[in-house]
Amino acid sequence: MENLLNKKPGVYVVKDILGGHGCKMRFYELGIYPGKRITLISSGDKGPILVRIGNTKIALGKGLAGRIIVE
Numbered sequence: 675m676e677n678l679l680n681k682k683p684g685v686y687v688v689k690d691i692l693g694g695h696g697c698k699m700r701f702y703e704l705g706i707y708p709g710k711r712i713t714l715i716s717s718g719d720k721g722p723i724l725v726r727i728g729n730t731k732i733a734l735g736k737g738l739a740g741r742i743i744v745e
Contacts, residue, residue: 678723678734678742683714686744693741704732706742 675689688710691698701707705727715731717723722733734742 675743675745678712678714678725678739678744679717679736681714681717681744683716685711685713688712688742689745690743691741692743697741701738701742705730712742712744 677692678686688706688708690708691701691706698707706712710727713726715724715726717739722735723739725732725734725739
């Protein structure tokens, strides 16, 4: 399993969130939690990555995106 930063655009399932309780709660508030399908729309060398969860698009900084473990 790898973090979201190491993936190409596509659909993945969240397996784990790295970080403490506060960090995990932040992701849960965004609708990102283990078992959830997440679509990586775009990622580049610079700037945030863009993901879609359901019908919602969210821009995540690389630091946060690196905490999302997907399969």
